[in-house]
Amino acid sequence: MLNLLYNFSIRSYSFIISLLVPFNAKARFWIDGRKDIFERLKTAINGQNSSNKIAWFHCASLGEFEQGRPVIEAFRAKYATYKIIVTFFSPSGFEVRKNYTGADFIFYLPADTPENARKFIEIVKPSIAFFVKYEFWRNYLAELQKYQIPAISFSTIFRPSQLFFKPYGGFYRKILKQFDHILVQNKESYNLLQSIDIQQITLAGDTRFDRVKQIVDAKKDIQIAKDFKANRQVFMVGSAWQTDMEVLIPFMNSEIKVSKTVFVIAPHEIHREEINTWQKQIQLKSICFSEVKPETQLTDYQVLIIDNIGMLSSLYQYADFAFIGGSFGKGLHNTLEAATFGMPIFFGNKAYHKFQEANDLIRLKGAFAIASTEDISFIFNDLIGDSDRRKQAAKACRDYVLENIGATEKVMHVVESILNN
CATH class of the missing domain: 3.40.50.2000 (Glycogen Phosphorylase B;)
Structure with a gap:
């Protein structure tokens, strides 16, 4: 029942955004950026050397991209044979960083419905997936787990008030357990994950500090x-x-x-x-x-x-x-x-x-x-x-x-x- 409710909420969100297109520029970018996205993905991915593995980095918006950027660049330096795809949820990330040269492909992420997740993973075939900070998409994570593709969340932070840690939060705890590893910002987040029996965790801090050092x-x-x-x-x-x-x-x-x-x-x-x-x-x-x-x-x-x-x-x-x-x-x-x-x-x-x-x-x-x-x-x-x-x-x-x-x-x-x- 909760799974049906989750999928309904995702579809409803997309529908509401579509209604706002005539009145809101961000809504228009959100919808237009996802038009024909699977055809565009196929064209981009099929145009690369099939022997190259792909690393997928997903960021909600611009702030999360800047948080993820040091890892993207460190990954590229260490694993030069991989192609990198970066996806965004929000126009404020995609529209600003759509020409970022540190990635081979940059796209909006299709809404987290079961069919979208299945199509995306089938086309991209990532060898590893990264989610920055707050991105916990149930269907994408389930699809990655189905194909045994490792999924990592980093610079993640949790608070006791979140649903994961409530007695009725079992559905959301299952989402977190689909990650192969979660690297958290602080000790409180580490302890909270341990309290719900998630063990594949590391207290790593926040990659934004590395990013601002790069900026300086x-x-x-x-x-x-x-x-x-x-x-x-x-x-x-x-x-x-x-x-x-x-x-x-x-x-x-x-x-x-x-x-x-x-x-x-x-x-x-x-x-x-x-x-x-x-x-x-x-x-x-x-x-x-x-x-x-x-x-x-x-x-x-x-x-x-x-x-x-x-x-x-x-x-x-x-x-x-x-x-x-x-x-x-x-x-x-x-x-x-x-x-x-x-x-x-x-x-x-x-x-x-x-x-x-x-x-x-x-x-x-x-x-x-x-x-x-x-x-x-x-x-x-x-x-x-x-x-x-x-x-x-x-x-x-x-x-x-x-x-x-x-x-x-x-x-x-x-x-x-x-x-x-």
Whole structure:
């Protein structure tokens, strides 16, 4: 009965998404990206050397892709004869990384129905499958198990509130038991899996730390940001939503008068009307990245708005403080990219609790969860007035990243033991 209910819910979700196509761009990408997908898969897979084995990596979205990327690249370096296919559930992952050169094939993942899972596995014939963080698709895992194809989940994290650990969660526990190995981020997750008699587990940490280390090592110079900073103190707002700006704009309008701080704002999504509204509300002189010309005197401006996608991780190198968006809404965005460059970090106090790194950084006094404009103003001014505390917060963030590097190596050790078995 639960299996029927699961499959019905998957089909219902797909149907609802199809109804939203005329009104929602993401829904349109979600549906259009899956049209004729099995024919396109056949064409792509049949066009490769049949002697090549295939490694399949599945990521929900862009954040999970960045989490999985160090493992994808480590796998490619060690197993050069394998072809790599990367699949995405969400348009926000696929549309940004569809041209990623580290994979041979990049597709949307068809919805997790029994027939889709069967067709996908029959066409792709992966020799090993990887699922990043939260991806637990019952039918795909069952199909992999049927053909004895090893399935690995890594950078996975669990909480006691999840259905797997409830007395009535037997159906969901069976899904987890279809994995050959699960590599978890923290000790709590390890203990939770042991409590439901899952033994093929490793406490490996989070591969995102390895990814942000790669970002630091490969950071790009952004001349416009460098010229904007000059010798000034930069407060970076990363992945900003409207709910974040409602708190931050009054802060920006007051703090520039006190601390002479300038601001760089990177919206989570680029909407011209929204940016125009923010510029009208901000009392400081602002300019969009796309408006900068060779003759522009950037030091005449106090706010630089990044109206493009793809450079946020490198922008943090110019920051002295950072606010990470999303936590006044559905969920906090990536704090580690800022932390690795070493600076005090702020975020909303609503939706950060499920993010291990956010809780750790608060505990280490490198990050601060704020509820209001008054909150951020008070803490910011305290840090401005106490240089030792500010330096300690920055060091706590930087050291936290450095101390947690190494999860990719542990994943690859498990991969090696499976493939050499």
